[in-house]
Each structure stands twice: as structure tokens, then as C-alpha cells.
Amino acid sequence: MVTLIKKEQMFVSNQGWLKSRFHFSFAEYRDFNNINFGSLRVLNDDIIHPQSGFGMHPHNDMEIISYIVDGEITHKDSMGNERTLSRGEVQYMSAGTGVMHSEYNNHKSKDLRLLQIWILPPQKGLQPHYGDVLYKEDERKNRLLHVASNKDADDAKVKLYQDVNIYVCELDAGKEIDFEISQNRQIYYVQIEGEALIEGLHVKCDASNGDALKIVDEKALYIRAISQTHFLFIEMAI
Numbered sequence: 001m002v003t004l005i006k007k008e009q010m011f012v013s014n015q016g017w018l019k020s021r022f023h024f025s026f027a028e029y030r031d032f033n034n035i036n037f038g039s040l041r042v043l044n045d046d047i048i049h050p051q052s053g054f055g056m057h058p059h060n061d062m063e064i065i066s067y068i069v070d071g072e073i074t075h076k077d078s079m080g081n082e083r084t085l086s087r088g089e090v091q092y093m094s095a096g097t098g099v100m101h102s103e104y105n106n107h108k109s110k111d112l113r114l115l116q117i118w119i120l121p122p123q124k125g126l127q128p129h130y131g132d133v134l135y136k137e138d139e140r141k142n143r144l145l146h147v148a149s150n151k152d153a154d155d156a157k158v159k160l161y162q163d164v165n166i167y168v169c170e171l172d173a174g175k176e177i178d179f180e181i182s183q184n185r186q187i188y189y190v191q192i193e194g195e196a197l198i199e200g201l202h203v204k205c206d207a208s209n210g211d212a213l214k215i216v217d218e219k220a221l222y223i224r225a226i227s228q229t230h231f232l233f234i235e236m237a238i
Helices: none
Strands: 002-005 011-014 018-022 040-048 052-059 063-070 073-077 082-085 089-094 099-105 112-119 129-134 145-150 158-160 164-171 176-180 185-193 195-198 201-206 212-215 220-225 229-237
Touching: 002 201, 040 099, 040 185, 052 073, 063 158, 063 164, 073 089, 082 089, 082 129, 089 145, 089 158, 129 158, 164 176, 164 220, 185 195, 185 201, 195 229, 220 229
Parallel strands: 145 158
Antiparallel strands: 002 212, 011 018, 018 040, 040 112, 052 099, 063 089, 063 112, 073 082, 073 099, 089 129, 145 164, 164 229, 176 220, 185 212, 185 229, 195 201, 195 220
16 A cells, blocks of 8 residues: 655644654644654654754654755764764764754755654663764665665664664656565655656655655555656665
8 A cells, every 4th residue: 555645734844944844743743643654753854044953952762864965964962973964964873871962054055954764763771872974876876775774784884773774766767666565564755856656656846845655565666757856765664
């Protein structure tokens, strides 16, 4: 079963300095029928305006992944990490027993757009850790790039405690790609840029935010790019 979630159905938060489209119940958006999808708890499509951001704040018992779409983000945390990341870079933090961090767009004129993804860990009280990876455009050009996986897997550079896999791709117009879905696994798909046909459904991104798909009880995911297409999906246990 493939369920299309149009961008117009999602809750939009506008704090002035921050505009977010929430895929799941979060902050001022409260919907007990839309809390999570498997171990995926939060997916926010954020636009942070220049010279603004999230001040130092705490997290615990959550795995947080940021995929930078455009602009630059500067991260600082209580573990001593400080990094500025840009398009195509992935930042991850397993908060575990507790971490303080801040996220800022220090650019003078350019907006920052990122996907903020929160994954529920397999248990509470895990050891915190942080990392970031710069992926080059050709690594995701017309092919799936496996950016994150469980810490016991071998192929993805981003290692999480939870049993999830995150893939990204930039697909040229007219190109097709498919992904085999194992039994008892499901997918949450996000259209980041461009348009695609997926199982006969027209999925698109207008301006800066896009549609999403919930994919359950399917054997494969088939994607055909209508225009230059950029997407991310999260594969996990049902």
C-alpha cells in the first residue's frame, strides 16, 4: 500500500526566523493520530533565515539526523564538537543520556534549508555520540546513496543505534531507479526537489517543500524522474 501525503496536508509553523513543515506531530502541532511512522518520530522540512537559529538546548534518548539541502548550518554541542556543514552533508547525533547543542545559520544573506529527522532509539540511556559526513554530488547522482544505517552494518558511513536505513538520490529527468523492499520492512519517502512518478502517483516539490509517501506491504519501490529530482527515504521495520 502506498499512501500519498501532499505538502498542503502538512502543518506549517512560521516563527519569523524559522519556517517549518511538520510531517509528524511536533511542537505546537498536536495530532495523536500522526505521532510517528515506525521508529521515525520527527521529520521537519526547515527553512532557517540568515543570522538566526536554535540556541543551546538539551536532547536525550533520540537519534537526530540533519540532511542539508541548501545553505550552511553551524553546529556546536556539549561534547566539544563544532562544525559548519553545507549541501549534501549529513550530521547525526545520538543524544542518549543527554547532550546540549545549538544549530545556527550564520550566513549574512542566504536561507538554510534542511531536513531534520528524529529516530527513536532501540533503548534508553545509550552512550551519546556525534558525527558528520560530506557526501559528494556524484555519489548520489542517478544512483541511491546509502547515507545511514545501523551501527552493525558495513556500508553506510553514518552509524545509528536503531535499525533504519536512509538513502538519498538526485535523478535526472527520464531516469528510473528501483529499490527492493524486504519482508516486514516499510519506507517513508520525501520529495526534496523536482517531480517523480512513484507507483503511478505524481509526487512533487513546489518552491521549497515537497510531498511524502508512506509505503507499507510492498515488494519494491519504483521511482521515475519527471524533472530533475532529489529525494530521500527512510527504510525501517514495520
